[in-house]
Amino acid sequence: MRVELLPSSQPPSDKQFLVTYLINDRVAIDAGSIGLLADLQKQKQVEHVFVTHQHIDHIATLPILLENVYEPGPKSIEVLSAESVLDLLQKDLFNGRIWPDFLALSTPEDPFLITTPLEAGQPVNRCGLVVTPVPVSHAVPTLGLVVDDGEAVVAFPSDTGPTEKFWQHLNGLDRLDAVFLEVSFPDCLADLAEKSGHHCTKTFVDELQKLKRPVRWIVVHRKPRYAEQIAQELASHNISDVELIQPGKVYEFSA
Template identity: 65%
Template structure:
């Protein structure tokens, strides 16, 4: 399985402002920076976009991406998200004001987008991947994803603070090799992390102990302003198997 966290800064750097992962080039997890890929063919290869929640860093370029890849005809991109998130995208983004109503414009023979509601705990098979959405602890209805190709599995808890069911579920997956887990704030902002459903290094350290498995813990979603402090605090904790994500690197599992 190939996983890339798409860069979201110019020039490309470790700074992460937006969230989009590409899995095997065909499935996107979130669409923060998906529409910024300079190579349009790479955008066109993405046929399924899973949206974990509605925060702008996760959907920022979704409208641009859908416009970039639109071709007249019945084939279109599939947007997979919780029912509430699909409603929100329709009402507040694709509403004919902020952006055209791609849902209403999608008729039988000519479609911009097709929405598929995700049901927590119900796996979906797309592009050879079995993807299970699982509840996490962020805004209401936020979903993390377990992505399994039958040989290896990788987990994307997306934005979350301390949570339990997600870890219980993925602990049963023997193929699990890596988890892309967030650390948004430094320890001195632990209170803010707690009320906004995010991690700081200390809560991250407690969290990874919930999964009794040797997996790679790849740290994502450091607020750019605090990225250096977070890296130093994580290093001080001396945790095993923890690394900082490199945006634009293709991880092979």
């Protein structure tokens, strides 16, 4: 399995403003930055977009992606998300004011997008990947995703603060290669982290204990203005198996 967190800064840097993971070039998790890829061919290869929740850093370029890849005919991108999120996307984004109502404009012969509701705990199979949504604990209902390609298993909890179900699910798996876990705030903003359903460094470190197996931890979603501070706090804990994400780097996981 090849996983890349797409860069969201210009020029590409380790600052992360937006969220899109590209998996094997054909499946995307969240649509924060996917519509900004200069290589349109790369946008056109994407067949399925899983949306974990509706926050703008996760959907910012979904309308741009759909616009960029649209071609008349029956083929289109599939957007998979909780039913409640799909409803919000139509009400608040594809509503004929912010952007054309791509859902109302779509017909089976000529869709702008196809939507598929996700149910917690119900895996779906796309492009050889089994993707299982599991709820996490964020400011709005959010589905973390566990992706299994038959060789490796990688977990994407998305935006979350301290949570339980997701780790219980991971503890029940036969295999787990990596977890892309967020730290949004430094410890001096622990209150804000708690109120907004995110991790600060301390809750991140505590959270690692909930997983009863060694795994590769990849730190994502550091708010850019605190990124350096969070890195220093993490380093002071001296934990092995924890690394900072490099946007634009392809992470390979295999048997």
